[in-house]
Amino acid sequence: MRAVIIDTPGTIRVGSVPDPTPGPEELVIKVGACGICGTDLHIADGEFPPTPYPIIPGHEFAGEVVAVGTRVPEMMGETFTIGTRVAVDPSLFCGHCAFCHVGKGNLCENWNAIGDTVNGAFAEYVAVPAANAYPIPERVSYREAALIEPVSCAVHGIHRLQPSLGDSMLIVGAGTMGLLLLQLALRGGASRVAVLDLNTERLALAKRLGAYQTANNLIDILALEPSGFDCVIDATGVPPAIESALQAVKRGGKFMIFGVAPSEARVALSPFRIYNDEITIVGSMAVLHSYQQAVDLVSRGAIDTSVMLTEAFPLEDFSKALDRVRRGEGLKTQILPNGEL
Ligand SMILES: [Zn+2]
Ligand SMILES: [Zn+2]
Structure with missing residues (x-):
């Protein structure tokens, strides 16, 4: 062959x-x-x-x-x-x-x-x-x-993040994974999802898939949510993007590292802020007990695959x-x- x-x-x-x-x-x-x-x-x-x-x-x-x-x-x-x-x-x-x-x-x-x-x-x-x-x-x-395989990774991510019904959410990175997470977040009960990316074509797709706000910088994103978001997901793996995304987490909120950064990469975080604002940081790695769910989501049309x-x-x-x-x-x-x- x-x-x-x-x-x-x-x-x-x-x-x-x-x-x-x-x-x-x-x-x-x-x-x-x-x-x-x-x-x-x-x-x-x-x-x-x-x-x-x-x-x-x-x-x-x-x-x-x-x-x-x-x-x-x-x-x-x-x-x-x-x-x-x-x-x-x-x-x-x-x-x-x-x-x-x-x-x-x-x-x-x-x-x-x-x-x-x-x-x-x-x-x-x-x-x-x-x-x-x-x-x-x-x-x-x-x-x-x-x-289905990338969807199953995104399903595991949402299982790890466990957003609450009505949460506000920010997704940083509008590549395949960011746009799949956007669709699942809206399906999973987020009241509104904002998307940040530098690529305007991808932001247009995020809008089409239901993002209520899109921008290429954090200042514009935070203008509508001055106290930040209940859940923030990094889907870039880019250290400077991760550092700035943490600023967008609301007090008591959650931050998920979903994007794959180089293993030697480091970011600067404020331990005081994580303590004082009770911020939860979670990671999500690949697929776990999430493949059948992804089969069902794709085959029942819950994921827009055409985009x-x-x-x-x-x-x-x-x-x-x-x-x-x-x-x-x-x-x-x-x-x-x-x-x-
Ligand atoms: Zn892959
Ligand atoms: Zn083993």
């Missing part, structure tokens, strides 16, 4: 590799669509420590079952047969470490993920554990279904697509390794 292969950081090619075969508890998926995200840039550049090389990347995907492992029917009955349409949770938790034992698999000491540490879906076919596959209804396209899905490229144009993501063009760029399925 054809696949994107990153031989070493910075060396990316589209080449031929043997077709995957399913292990006893696995499925082989013919990939319908696979999204590119910031993690793929880090993997391409050698900045994602868990990744071994060579690797086939791609962790946001959906497709059609074309082979079923020998033990899958006895494990799961008729759930998966040839032709079943599925989206796949890429998380591979060990199940036996201290974190897995308390239900925090996303913090697993032996964390792995399809497309991050084992071969993924920027390929015509990919083998996955059957337990990670979720059937999707006919009405959901593969392009929409490939958005999020911008360009799609064939496998052979992977490098071109990756450069587009690197330049911040479009929103969710996807690869269709088998054309339009």
Whole structure:
């Protein structure tokens, strides 16, 4: 089959590799669509420590079952047969470490993920554990279904933040994740959500998705909410943006770090303010008990996917697509390794 292969950081090619075969508890998926995200840039550049090389990347995907492992029917009955349409949770938790034992698999000491540490879906076919596959209804396209993984990250974020009904909210960063968090926040009971970004096209999309106020600077945002917001989410991972976003948290409010900053980055915070204003700071990392919810939100139309899905490229144009993501063009760029399925 054809696949994107990153031989070493910075060396990316589209080449031929043997077709995957399913292990006893696995499925082989013919990939319908696979999204590119910031993690793929880090993997391409050698900045994602868990990744071994060579690797086939791609962790946001959906497709059609074309082979079923020998033990899958006895494990799961008729759930998966040839032709079943599925989206796949890429998380591979060990199940036996201290974190897995308390239900925090996303913090697993032996964390792995399809497309991050084992071969993924920027390929015509990919083998996955059957337990990670979720059937999707006919009405959901593969392009929409490939958005379920980022939605599940945003669902976990909202679970971590636990906003109260009626809260005011500010989201800093109107990329794919910021706009998904915006939709979930409005769905989850925020009375109003403001969005801050430097990109005016993205702010227009935020408006279209229901943001009551958008701006490219904090002063304009705070003009309408002088005492700040009940909940502030950073979806940029950019240290200066994080420092200024903290100023927008209301007394007694919450601040969530959702964007991925470089591991060596540091920000200056006022401990006095966190103490005196009783500010809660939370982090949110990837997917935990949130994939089925994301399947339901996308397949029931609770997420506007049309705004999020911008360009799609064939496998052979992977490098071109990756450069587009690197330049911040479009929103969710996807690869269709088998054309339009
Ligand atoms: Zn991703
Ligand atoms: Zn574990």
